[in-house]
Amino acid sequence: MSRQYVFTTTYGGPDGEKLTERPVPEPGTGQVTVQVKAAGVNPVDWKIRQGLLGTREPVPVPMGREVAGVVTAVGADVADLTAGDEVLGLVAHGEGGFADHTLLDAADLVAKPEDISFATAALIPVAGTTAYDLTHQIELEEGQSLVILGAGGGVGHLAAQIGRVHQFRVIGVASEGKRELVESTGAVFVAAGAGAADAVRDLLPEGADLLVDLVGGQALRDLAAVAKSPGLIVSAADGDTAVALGGSGREADPESLSKITDVIGYQVITPQVSHTFGLDQAREALALVESGHATGKVIIAP
Ligand SMILES: NC(=O)c1ccc[n+]([C@@H]2O[C@H](COP(=O)([O-])OP(=O)(O)OC[C@H]3O[C@@H](n4cnc5c(N)ncnc54)[C@H](OP(=O)(O)O)[C@@H]3O)[C@@H](O)[C@H]2O)c1
CATH class of the missing domain: 3.40.50.720 (NAD(P)-binding Rossmann-like Domain)
Incomplete structure (x- = not known):
């Protein structure tokens, strides 16, 4: 089984946030399963929960958008990735990053640079x-x-x-x-x-x-x-x-993920992780970011 953090009741405050369990997800076509080593916590996480970005997704909604981790399974039509590869990226639609395992679309990830930690890698996609x-x-x-x-x-x-x-x-x-x-x-x-x-x-x-x-x-x-x-x-x-x-x-450039990954991989700039929480402390991590006054970056490391 694999833990994932979701909000279960309705769109709104943090009361419905909950750590749940499910089987390790199988990758669909074009996807990989990733064992999450670190996930970035962002204002968008509580904005989604509050319904500020729409309320069309039925609850429970998995939380967390950006991760770094290790590929554990590869779906059909995925070339150039194998189990054991270290990657970073946005999670696939309907998935969440505050989890032991999640799914990423192979088209939306890049290799994690060897010389940076998973925590640093996890803050790159968002x-x-x-x-x-x-x-x-x-x-x-x-x-x-x-x-x-x-x-x-x-x-x-x-x-x-x-x-x-x-x-x-x-x-x-x-x-x-x-x-x-x-x-x-x-x-x-x-x-x-x-x-x-x-x-x-x-x-x-x-x-x-x-x-x-x-x-x-x-x-x-x-x-x-x-x-x-x-x-x-x-x-x-x-x-x-x-x-x-x-x-x-913001105008999002599809090339930004590979470009900023290179910049951080070469350690030209040095991201600052201020707090690292366990998955069982996801509520505290989200509350810190929701306060609006976080310093540097907040990470969840399952
Ligand atoms: N459109 C997109 O694709 C996209 C992507 C990423 C982020 N965002 C948005 O960008 C914003 C920032 O994201 P983030 O991850 O950097 O958030 P964050 O880590 O929570 O940082 C926000 C910063 O704003 C500061 N702040 C709050 N009120 C302020 C004020 N009145 N004057 C000056 N500083 C103030 C906070 O610290 P202090 O108040 O203590 O100084 C805090 O350091 C969020 O609204 C997020 O949703 C959008």
């Missing part, structure tokens, strides 16, 4: 690709300025590091408790809150060449004017507000 997309959606040149709202979170600290690799001038807006993490990326720290826009303007009187938003809502509206023009705002957190301001939501 957080890593998002950071990559947001920092490449509008191409900047060396020396141009990148402001990141929510720079101390799972996506933000990666986006800051990517920006520094490209030698952008990076300013990270985050709460005071994340100053050390933000500064460790090579970004200039600006404290979130009422004074943030003025503090950024003091640093960038001409305005920012790109504003990456990982918070949304009023915090984004308050900071939006620091961008040189509204079209230079991109948001993963709140595409609607970004578009209303004249910017855009």
